[in-house]
Amino acid sequence: MNFNYYIPTKILFGPGKLKELTKENLPGKKALIVISSGNSMKKYGYLDRLTGILKSKNINYVIFDKVLPNPIKSHVMEAAEIAKRENCDFVIGLGGGSSIDSAKAIAVMAKNSGDYWDYVNGGTGRGLPVKNGVLPIVAITTTAGTGTEADPWMVITKEDTNEKIGFGNESTFPVLSVVDPELMLSIPKHLTAYQGFDALFHATEGYIANIATPISDAYALKSIELISKYLPECVKNGNNIEARTYVALANTLSGFVESTSSCTSEHSMEHALSAYHPNLPHGAGLIMLSESYYTFFASKIPEKFITMAKAMGVDMDFIDIDKRPMAFVKALVKLQKDCDVDNLKMSDYGINQEEIPHLAENAHKTMGGLFELDPYKLSLEETVNIIKKAYK
């Protein structure tokens, strides 16, 4: 057992916490606020609340409001130019994973020259060192899915090559994150489910990853437990603040998992799917892949699957010993049913069966690193088969 542990982010967690931002020392005098191109941050008043807090602290700001659901590199470069020109000394990501991930990438490019892809590891990224540090990042999350408020990772798509790659380093943790479940009450049912499953898979992948530690395991199992217990209620009754709070906590814990362990190849495969089909929400893609993916690994690491099933509340006493590992997969499928996402189909998002070999290849090429962290090393052929079995 040998690992480095580092999660320097200060997290304000709980219903009503956004208000407390007033009491915090923010890391600069002029912020670039990064939000999505959608209307929700304005419609629900979150942007006004944030700018009100900044004004009360005499902090200036500029707003960048173009981020797409699958954020793209050209927006990162455009916003970084604005941050430089306007002399912003920190970046605030307000919204879901796309806004916060973009804020991180902008924070990198506001202090470093060249192109964002010069620094990305993987795919056609050049993997250069981020020499000049990054602008301090503040994350205010309005979804419970990516865990990005509690990890250093950002996922950006390079449009011309269809590469959707995760990147980050010790300097790209947010210095401060606000996780206020009151900001999550307005998320629609289907997105609540997609995001919740994204968080769940960060935990399950981090738990089966071959670099997991007892610390990441503790985070992962608690996250799995909370999502199993509270996500269905969250989907059914989005105004249940208790359920929202526990799912938000699970999501932050899944961020800790990503900071201490890692995603595995399930995420590589999904990134390939949604890089070529950007209308496919990331969480939905993961849900489509999951039964096939976890069925493949159940026999490889049966003990871990049994522990995950227990965390999901499965009582093992009445299950035959040889069927216990697959009890996790069954519980996973049942949870998808309970959250009304058991019938998602790749074909509904324009994915053809014929392109599966190409998608599997893209997964290996752009995010091959995660295949090294699976508990068993998948061949390209096995990857193709997992996606094929998941195809509907």
Next chain:
Amino acid sequence: MNFNYYIPTKILFGPGKLKELTKENLPGKKALIVISSGNSMKKYGYLDRLTGILKSKNINYVIFDKVLPNPIKSHVMEAAEIAKRENCDFVIGLGGGSSIDSAKAIAVMAKNSGDYWDYVNGGTGRGLPVKNGVLPIVAITTTAGTGTEADPWMVITKEDTNEKIGFGNESTFPVLSVVDPELMLSIPKHLTAYQGFDALFHATEGYIANIATPISDAYALKSIELISKYLPECVKNGNNIEARTYVALANTLSGFVESTSSCTSEHSMEHALSAYHPNLPHGAGLIMLSESYYTFFASKIPEKFITMAKAMGVDMDFIDIDKRPMAFVKALVKLQKDCDVDNLKMSDYGINQEEIPHLAENAHKTMGGLFELDPYKLSLEETVNIIKKAYK
């Protein structure tokens, strides 16, 4: 559920990790190395290894080697003067909790004027704000007991008033900690047990504290599980690196508990005992108090006691429902037997039965804050009774 989460320390964990300090960016060019007045850091070569690493990185250093097992304020002030005079720009605590806690206090006083007790909250401390920040702190722990490498707390005794008080704030987390179980192989049996139980009680107190959160619970239960499993083997066979590693991990997790929840009044009581009887090791004092302390609380929060018993590996199926909470206390006593520390007596350390009311009063006066975090508010009389029942 509403809390702030903040543990910014980078932790290098695992057998052989001290070597990796060579690869890390250290936070300055001249270190004050703080070690105990004993001989062990020299005898086992740990000091030489550290200075060798510093030399290889062209970092200068000065050594302060007077720290006592219960560190005292006058040493803090003396070492802070040296740090100022020698222009040290960071402090390294090498050793057990006393050295690392002292390093933290020295880091405070090297950058702030006046007396250390001006900043301490509680007792006769003046509770002034630590205005100028602190020197960066590096912790290299050679014991598994205090968890101080993963929390902001330092415990220093004011000699003239017999006050032994914990203190710390967001700036007194180590920036970097090394937890290398290879440095723990030489700890003698009885200290291994005392320290291991100190770590256990950080977890159990943090779990029953009324400010516990699901995150601190996850740390606490994992720590309780690991100590129950591996401490007896550690005590019996100190060279078992696997057992040492798991107990070291449990200790770091208990530090996380102290960073996210808190100790309770068990620690206030023990600090009173060892403030007046400095020959009493802190962990031994806690062990003496524990059966009586936890018996008192078992009926107040039965569910939490059942969960702690389960974490200790107790199978509840064969225990009557009304006896389940006390199963934790039984498991605790059994663990003490397994670690050969079930017969510790206050009288052996010169504590008289007559002084118990005075000690209880000292506990309330100097560390009254922790009584507010108990799951039930103890009166002075109840405190006296807990200590009396623990007296042998």
